[in-house]
Amino acid sequence: MKPAFDPVQMAIPFFVIAIVLEILLARFGKARANYEPRDAATSLMMGLGSTIAGLVTGGAVFAASLWVWEHRLFTIPMTAVWAWVVLFFAEDLTYYWFHRLSHERRFWWASHVNHHSSTHYNLTTALRQTWTGGVAGTWLLWLPLSLLGFPPAMVAIQKGISLVYQFWIHTEAVRRMPAWFEAVFNTPSHHRVHHARNARYLDANYAGILIIWDRVFGTFIPEDDAEPCRYGIVRNLPNFNLFTNVFHEWIGIGKDLAGSRSPREVLGYLFGPPGWSPDGSRETSHTLKARWRAREEGKGEANSTLPHP
Amino acid sequence: MDKALLIQLLGSALAVALLVGLAAWARLARPTAPLDQEAARRLLADEFPDHRIDAVWIGGDSASVVARSADQALVLWRKGDGYVARSAPWRDVAAAGVVDGRVRLAAVDGAPRLSLGDRAWPPAEAAA
Numbered sequence: 369m370k371p372a373f374d375p376v377q378m379a380i381p382f383f384v385i386a387i388v389l390e391i392l393l394a395r396f397g398k399a400r401a402n403y404e405p406r407d408a409a410t411s412l413m414m415g416l417g418s419t420i421a422g423l424v425t426g427g428a429v430f431a432a433s434l435w436v437w438e439h440r441l442f443t444i445p446m447t448a449v450w451a452w453v454v455l456f457f458a459e460d461l462t463y464y465w466f467h468r469l470s471h472e473r474r475f476w477w478a479s480h481v482n483h484h485s486s487t488h489y490n491l492t493t494a495l496r497q498t499w500t501g502g503v504a505g506t507w508l509l510w511l512p513l514s515l516l517g518f519p520p521a522m523v524a525i526q527k528g529i530s531l532v533y534q535f536w537i538h539t540e541a542v543r544r545m546p547a548w549f550e551a552v553f554n555t556p557s558h559h560r561v562h563h564a565r566n567a568r569y570l571d572a573n574y575a576g577i578l579i580i581w582d583r584v585f586g587t588f589i590p591e592d593d594a595e596p597c598r599y600g601i602v603r604n605l606p607n608f609n610l611f612t613n614v615f616h617e618w619i620g621i622g623k624d625l626a627g628s629r630s631p632r633e634v635l636g637y638l639f640g641p642p643g644w645s646p647d648g649s650r651e652t653s654h655t656l657k658a659r660w661r662a663r664e665e666g667k668g669e670a671n672s673t674l675p676h677p
Numbered sequence: 678m679d680k681a682l683l684i685q686l687l688g689s690a691l692a693v694a695l696l697v698g699l700a701a702w703a704r705l706a707r708p709t710a711p712l713d714q715e716a717a718r719r720l721l722a723d724e725f726p727d728h729r730i731d732a733v734w735i736g737g738d739s740a741s742v743v744a745r746s747a748d749q750a751l752v753l754w755r756k757g758d759g760y761v762a763r764s765a766p767w768r769d770v771a772a773a774g775v776v777d778g779r780v781r782l783a784a785v786d787g788a789p790r791l792s793l794g795d796r797a798w799p800p801a802e803a804a805a
Contacts, residue, residue, distance in 0.1 A: 384692050388699060395703040403705040404757040405697050412693040419689070423682075487759045492696070567726075598723065606761050606787025659727055 375528035383535060387491045390541055399541035401490050406608040408492045413610055414482060415495030425502025433511060433520035442517035452526075455518055456577075459510070459526040463576035466509045468587065471571055472653075477642045478617035479504035485613050487600040489563055494538035499614050530576045534559075554579045557591045564597035565604075567660035570653040602643070602651065617642075706758035711739030717753070724762035725751050737778070737794015743770065745800075752782060754789040761787060771799035 394401035444451045470480035479500045486493045501507070513523050534554070536542075542556040549555065554575040562573040572589035575582050582588035591597065605612055624637040629646075636644050643652035710716065717733050721744050728746040735742055740755040750770035753760045769784035779790040780798045 380689075384696065387696055391696075391699050391703045391705065394705050401705060402707050402758070403700040403703065404707075404759075405701040406757055408700045409693070409697045412696060416686070416689050416693060420686070487757070492700075600759075603763070603786075604756070604759070604761050606756065606763075606789065608757065663726060 373525055375525060375532050379532045379535070383491070383495065386536070390491050390539060393541065401539065401541055402488055403490055403492070404488060407486055407488050408490070410608050410610055410613055411486055411492040411496035414499070414613065415492075415497055417499050417610075417614070418497035418501075421499040421502065429502060429507045430520060430524070432507075433514045433523065436511045437514040437517070437520050440515055440517040444517040444519070444522075446519050446522045451518070451522070455513070455522060455526050458513055458516075458518075459523065459530060460576050460578050461581060462509055462513065463527075463530055464574050464581035464585070466506050467574040467576065468585075469509075470506060471574065472641055473639050474617070474621065474642045474644065475638050476504050476506055478621055479506065481601060481617045481642075482613045484563060484601050485605050487598075487604055489538060489540055489560060489597070489599045491535065491538055493563070494535045500618065533577050538563075550579075552578060552580060558582075558588075560597045560599075561589050561591050563599050565600050565602055566595060566598050567656040568592075568595065569597065570602075570657055602653075602656065709740075709755065709758050712736075712742060713739070717742045717744070720753055720760060720762075721751060724753065724760075725764070732800070734796070734800035736791045737796050738792040741789065741791040743782075743791070743800060750785075752785050752789065754791060761789070763787060763789075773798070 390399065390401050391403060393399035394403070444454075467480075470476040479498045482498055483493075483496050486496055498504075510523055510527065514520050537554055537556045537559040539556050540560065544550060544557050545553070545555045550557065554573070554577055558573045558575065558579050561569045564570075569589055572587050573579065573582050574587055579588065605616065621637060625634060628634045628637060633646050636646060641652045641654065643650045643655075648655075712720070712735050714733055714735070717735055718730060721728070721730055721733070721742065725744075725746065728744075728749065728751060730751070731745045731747065733742060733744045736754075742751075742753040744751040744753075745767055746764075748767050749764050750767045752763050752765065752770065755761075763785045765782070765784045765786075770782055773780050773782050773784065775781075775793060775798050778793050780793055781788060781790045
């Protein structure tokens with residue numbers, strides 16, 4: 369069950385036209401874009417599958433939102449401009465924390481990782497959406513908005529607007545937007561960093577529409593032209609298999625849980641950061657970044673001891 | 678399933694096929710030249726920046742690399758227009774079996790099959 373006005377459904381023709389344009393402009397050397405057909409096929413099939421998965425869980429999610437709204441604290445009119453302005457900021461802040469949780473805790477990363485498994489960064493990557501978000505329960509994070517009094521349809525529309533906004537930032541064709549725009553909004557440059565697997569760029573730029581949340585909460589990292597983004601996940605997948613893409617991290621969790629020897633290990637494997645292991649032998653973003661910092665400091669020290677000409 | 682939804686899904690599947698066909702026609706994959714020692718070492722430095730490389734073996738199709746770093750094997754193999762990187766204990770990788778001119782690295786996550794060409798396995802370059 370979805371509201372009558374669904375921004376994502378309305379934007380689908382625009383998505384298709386934009387991808388065609390990106391490919392043609394790149395083909396004729398007018399824009400930067402790389403496409404690997406099997407990678408693009410995986411991304412697009414995941415987008416289609418995500419729509420179908422959404423049909424399965426969407427009704428339950430909307431019903432839960434409706435139930436919460438019936439127990440709301442305030443009544444917020446859907447027709448008031450101020451309500452849309454407040455919701456814009458509140459939904460975007462919710463998205464920031466959803467997105468951060470989806471990267472920093474393995475249970476939710478298992479659902480979100482497939483958005484990041486492409487080693488390319490083009491407009492099809494934007495459509496590489498999860499099939500298991502409904503099961504992972506991240507939608508619960510939006511329920512407080514309905515509890516406050518925002519009608520569920522209004523929240524669903526704003527979520528759709530955010531998703532549509534985030535489509536265009538999945539491109540290498542746009543290098544930088546004007547400085548004022550880069551300061552306030554999420555842009556292709558900021559989001560390239562988010563999709564990069566270089567150690568220095570890990571766990572950064574979680575923004576939906578407004579990059580201000582990353583600046584406020586200390587997760588903003590600017591794109592450094594001296595270190596081009598290498599896209600994908602820390603351990604890139606060995607094949608283009610659609611089901612490997614969708615389920616590999618869930619399978620990994622299952623294997624780890626089967627080998628767990630204590631409640632601490634169970635909790636660590638489920639809710640620790642991706643890469644957590646009881647003996648610390650695996651790599652997390654934290655350890656990768658720490659090693660990167662150590663390498664950089666080592667380079668700095670080596671440079672400072674060089675004799676001056 | 679109602680008719681409108683079915684039409685929408687079929688239309689989406691057709692759009693997917695057309696877009697993939699367009700991407701294939703446009704030939705926009707990243708250039709991936711056959712690997713030589715220099716290119717292999719550059720890739721290894723990106724993927725395994727904390728490892729000292731003792732020896733590098735390049736597959737017969739110049740599309741895979743096995744490097745030795747102390748008791749670890751660092752493996753790279755081509756996937757599409759990029760490479761997948763994994764590490765595994767050297768002794769397990771060196772003990773891998775050869776079938777039809779390919780070595781299957783079962784000890785490596787993803788179990789890649791690397792082309793040997795006229796090369797020997799295990800690599801003489803990395804013998805203990």
